[in-house]
Amino acid sequence: MNLWPRHDHEDRELAALLRANVVYLDELTRPALWQPTTHPCIFAVSTSLTQAGLYHQAIECDEATVCLSSSIHGLHHPDTLGARYNLAVSYSDAGRVQDALNLSERVLADRERLLGPHHPDTLDSRNGLALAYDAAGWLQDALNLHERVLADRERLLGPDHPDTLSARSNLASSYGHAGRIRDALKLRKQVLADRERLLGPDHPDTLTARNNLANSYSDAGRVQEALNLSERVLADSERLLGPHHPDTVSARSNLASSYGHAGRIRDALKLRKQVLADSERLLGPDHPITLGACANLANSYSQAGRVQDALDLRKRVLADRERLLGPDHPDTLTARNNLASSYGRAGRIRDALKLRKRVLADSERLLGPDHPATLTARNNLAVSYSDAGRVQEALNLSERVLADSERLLGPDHPATFTARNNLAVSYGDAGRLNDALNLRKRVLADRKRLLGPDHPATLIAGNNLAVSYGDAGRLNDALNLAERVLADSERILGPDHPDTLTARNHLLHVRDAAAAHQPDTAATPDRQPPSDVPEQPA
Structure with a gap:
């Protein structure tokens, strides 16, 4: 095991050779590598394949490992349970959401029965099931289980155990x-704070926690704080891990996202x-992370108004992901969705509409009608x-998207606000100006209450309400609100941010x-489909 590189990118050829050697050695000597317990090199093969993006x-x-372990050790041996747990993770990585969920539920039930509810492996399975619930869009079930995992780990392992810190981080994501x-x-x-205190400011896990906090600042609309922290994470990663480490490349990608949110489009691009370029060199052109980097570049092209460049790159991403x-x-569905966005921006309305219909049908078939990604697909089809x-x-x-969002996500979820905003746009398009105006008032009030008056989404809601005032002929109200929105945008986002320019x-x-004493017909309300999806996870 000492020969195995810590990360596949450090020596991809060696990692591939070691995988082949383990398989060959096992075939020659079986069951030597399985007795008395399974040798770690057996499990290392699957881990290495996953790191290489060979899902x-x-x-x-993993399926072969489960079969052999069941035959050699029995169905209820801890090694077999571990192999089944790993298989569920691999299902998830490959986008087989329902298979991962079903297997995770069975493994947890077996571990609770055979090892007890408080065994460390049982806690791991409970955490794995919570992550499977997240992927399946079962957000409340996931949150409930993450809260239980954290409580169990705090009670059994203590508040400062590394697994407890991970559980706390997972609950924050939930x-x-x-x-x-x-x-x-x-x-x-x-x-x-816990990781800085326990591991020190320069530990890789501390850098990850700092990066995650930057993401939370971004979600909260605290754009400058997110940008400052993202810049620090990248500087720390370059200093401690080197400029070419995958975690450094990921930090660079996250900083690009922060630049985009701050309206620094050229810096992001x-x-x-x-x-x-780094991903292609370190991981190869066909690695899923490289495909994510390609997709994110296409998003930046789109932000920069380079419509054809974005469209060409999104075609490539979709073809690569399908292959x-x-x-x-799910990543292929995202690529298909984003290509539809590019078709729309290029004026290819029929192509966009056709692809949006396919994305929705695929999402309903693969993820179910109530998955958050399906709601997004339904929303985007409405836009088309x-x-x-x-x-x-x-x-x-x-109207259906809003009803579904309120039922599944709750009335105060940011995605529900987006659905409410987009229904207001539809009301305006249909000439139902009073309905649009009333709904826009609610969107602005909701965003002020839950996101705060300075969140970028709140500023957009204010601008959209000003549009509705203009449509309704209430020009003084429109003028007063538009002046406030511009002043706030200049103060919060800066004079050159795209939202400020709008x-x-x-x-x-x-x-x-x-x-001219006439309704403002030139302004267009900002419909907000969450359509250009950043595709490389932070």
């Missing part, structure tokens, strides 16, 4: 998925190009209907309309 091969390896942004931010701060991950992997001038279909679907442009239209 389907990892599944084949809070974020559930839209509980303030709870996530509070817990992220605690995790970082430059860094995205570097991340893609490497399969047509039904609107772009195609199919106003009533857009309105009907927008607010400034809208204010000019309102002033012109007020001077």
Whole structure:
């Protein structure tokens, strides 16, 4: 095991050779590597395949390991349970969400029965099932289980055990998925403080905690704090791990995201190009992380208004993901969704609409009708209907998305706010100006209450309400609100942020309309489909 590189990127050829040697040695000597217990090198093969991005091969390896362990040790041996746990993880990596969920539930039940509810392996399985619930979109079930895992680990292992810190971090992620942004931010701060105290400021786990806190700042709309922390994480990673370590490349990608949120589009684009070059060199052109870097570069092209560059790159990402991950992997669905966005921005409305319909059908078939990603696909199809001038279909679907979001995510989830905002756009398109105005008032009030008055999403809601005032002929109200939104945008985001430019442009239209004493017909409300998805996880 000492020969095995700590990370596959350090020597990809050696890692591949060691995998082949373990398989060959096992075939020659079986069951020597399985007695009295399974040798770690057996499990290392699957881990190495996963690090190399060879998810389907990892599944084949884990399925073989489960079969052999069951034959040699028996179905209820801890090594067999461990092999089944690993197989569930590989299912998840390969996008087989339901298979991962089903197997995780069975492994947890078996470990609770055979090892007891408080065994460390049982706690690991409980955590694994919570992650499977997250992937399946069962957000409340995931959150409940993450809370139990944290309570169990604090009680059994102590508040400062590394596994307890990991459980705390996972619960923070679950809070974020559930839209509980303030709870996530509070817990992220605690995790970082704990890791700095216990591991020191330069430990890799501390860098990860610092990066996660930067993400929570971004979710909370604290753009400058997120940017400052992302810059520190990258500097620390370059100093401690080196400029070419995968964690450093990931930190570089996260800083690019922060630049994008701060409206520094050129800086984001430059860094995205570097991340893609680094990923291709370190991991190879076909690694899933490299495909994510390529997708993120396409997103930056889109932000920069380079519509054709974004479209060309998204075609490549989709083709690569279909070839490497399969047509039904969640990442492939994301690539298909983002290509549809590019078609829409390029004016290819029919192509966008056709692809949006496929994404929704795939999402409903693979993830279920109530998965958050399916709600997003449904929302985006409504946008495409609107772009195609199919106003009533857009309105009907927008109403369904809002009802589904309120039922599944709750009335105060950020995605529900987005659905409410987009329904207001549909009301406006349908000429139901009072309905649009009333809904926009609610969106602004909700975002102020839950996100705060200075969150970028709150500023967008204010700008959109100003548009509705203009549509309704209430030009003084539109003018007053547009002036406040611009002043706030300049103060919070800076004078050159894209959202500030939008607010400034809208204010000019309102002033012109007020001077002419006619409704503001030039301004367009900001429909918010979460369509350009950053695809490399932080």
